[in-house]
Amino acid sequence: MRERLPLWLQDRCEVRPRAVAAVGVVLLAAVGFAGQQYWSARPRAVTAPAVVAPGAVPAAATAPAGAPASGAGAGGAGGVSGAGGVARIVVDVSGKVRDPGVRRLPAGSRVEDALAAAGGVRPGTDTTGLNRARVLVDGEQVVVGAPAQPPPAAGPGGGVGSGPGPGPLSLGSATVAQLDGLPGVGPVLAQHIVDFRTARGGFRSVDELRQVDGIGERRFADLRTLVRP
DSSP states (O other): OGGGSOHHHHHHHOOOHHHHHHHHHHHHHHHHHHHHHHHHTSOOOOOOOOOOOTTOSOHHHHSOTTOOOTTTTTTSSTTOBOGGGOBEEEEEEEESBSSOEEEEEETTOBHHHHHHHTTOBOTTOOOTTOOTTOBOOTTOEEEESOOOOOOOOBOTTSSBOSSOSSSOEETTTOOHHHHHTSTTOOHHHHHHHHHHHHHHTSOSSGGGGGGSTTOOHHHHHHHTTTEEO
């Protein structure tokens, strides 16, 4: 059959070794490329990251730069962190206690805790006017056995007078009746002052009286010299 074809066609249909070699190289390259793609796309095992339990990081690693070490500065101002990073307050316990002086207590401590830190109240001391359940604030003074605040003075008509007894009235321990005796303060406003004191854990300064509902600048100006924290 091949011999019957024209010579020019026989020459084109002839399979030469060079052409066979070229086709073989192309096939070999294609097989190699397919194998490389299959190998790179194979499934691989993924290692899960290690789980760090809460609290496993040392405190020194998480402390900000320049911060004092745990327990350092325990003799500083209130609110500093003592051993274990617990916030602390500083209060002055004086009066009829066994060991009066400055005490550093955990934040949120109450008057009862301050008395215990001062060795307890001396026998026979009258603590009727002392609210042992009150939450302490940093920098305050707890006086034990001090004379109770005098009741409001009676006016000429037998009613409550316009001014309190001698000395500034303590916002931290005054009763509703005593606050009612202040000029411009009625029973409703006196109750607001007591409610504010309970919610805030006391008065840090006389200026906080401005935040009580019903006390404006004019009324505060009349009261600021008559009261103390």
